[in-house]
Amino acid sequence: xxxxxxxxxxxxxxxxxxxxxxxxxxxxxxxxxxxxxxxxxxxxxxxxxxxxxxxxxxxxxxxxxxxxxxxxxxxxxxxxxxxxxxxxxxxxxxxxxxxxxxxxxxxxxxxxxxxxxxxxxxxxxxxxxxxxxxxxxxxxxxxxxxxxxxxxxxxxxxxxxxxxxxxxxxxxxxxxxxxxxxxxxxxxxxxxxxxxxxxxxxxxxxxxxxxxxxxxxxxxxxxxxxxxxxxxxxxxxxxx
Ligand SMILES: [Zn+2]
Numbered sequence: 001x002x003x004x005x006x007x008x009x010x011x012x013x014x015x016x017x018x019x020x021x022x023x024x025x026x027x028x029x030x031x032x033x034x035x036x037x038x039x040x041x042x043x044x045x046x047x048x049x050x051x052x053x054x055x056x057x058x059x060x061x062x063x064x065x066x067x068x069x070x071x072x073x074x075x076x077x078x079x080x081x082x083x084x085x086x087x088x089x090x091x092x093x094x095x096x097x098x099x100x101x102x103x104x105x106x107x108x109x110x111x112x113x114x115x116x117x118x119x120x121x122x123x124x125x126x127x128x129x130x131x132x133x134x135x136x137x138x139x140x141x142x143x144x145x146x147x148x149x150x151x152x153x154x155x156x157x158x159x160x161x162x163x164x165x166x167x168x169x170x171x172x173x174x175x176x177x178x179x180x181x182x183x184x185x186x187x188x189x190x191x192x193x194x195x196x197x198x199x200x201x202x203x204x205x206x207x208x209x210x211x212x213x214x215x216x217x218x219x220x221x222x223x224x225x226x227x228x229x230x231x232x233x234x235x236x237x238x239x240x
Contacts, residue, residue, distance in 0.1 A: 055120030082115030
């Protein structure tokens with residue numbers, strides 16, 4: 001395999017924006033879409049630098065979205081704030097979290113715009129976000145339905161109905177914004193995941209449902225995935 005992922009060092013063979021190998025760059029599908037909902041992804045600094053960080057990809061796909069980093073050595077965490085007049089919602093299955101579609105159904109016809117705050121990282125990192133980030137303990141926590149249709153993923157979930165962060169964000173935007181936003185995010189998710197898995201031989205050309213750029217090289221099957229693909233599974237943002 002060319003260019004095995006090594007720790008957190010920058011890799012000149014990868015696109016700095018989408019983190020795929022340069023001949024598989026998916027930036028053409030990671031276009032920022034105009035939406036009313038403000039997305040704020042709160043991620044540990046280790047998560048932000050991983051090629052498998054799908055929360056970071058969601059930020060690239062939505063206008064006005066922001067990434068706030070935590071756990072910075074020798075520096076303050078990025079402040080987690082949202083626009084004035086917005087209703088903040090935390091997308092995480094904390095005790096007392098409610099289904100987002102039920103929350104939406106209980107709102108008036110034209111509710112104020114939402115700021116969706118989404119912890120990203122390993123389960124342990126994401127679980128700490130509500131407790132440790134000022135202002136998040138008091139806001140409403142919501143969940144989205146968990147079952148997914150295609151099963152294509154960068155990391156192994158710990159349960160079959162668990163979603164990657166970008167999938168969960170797509171579901172939430174489907175409820176808050178409509179099917180076009182959900183389709184945009186899911187297309188970005190599938191494209192990046194399929195190209196990453198195809199590149200390291202875990203997906204065949206016949207299994208690709210999106211596209212592979214012309215001239216891109218496939219390295220062939222691996223006996224095992226690179227280090228960052230064997231990390232602790234990502235958190236579940238879905239309803240169990
Ligand atoms: Zn790219």
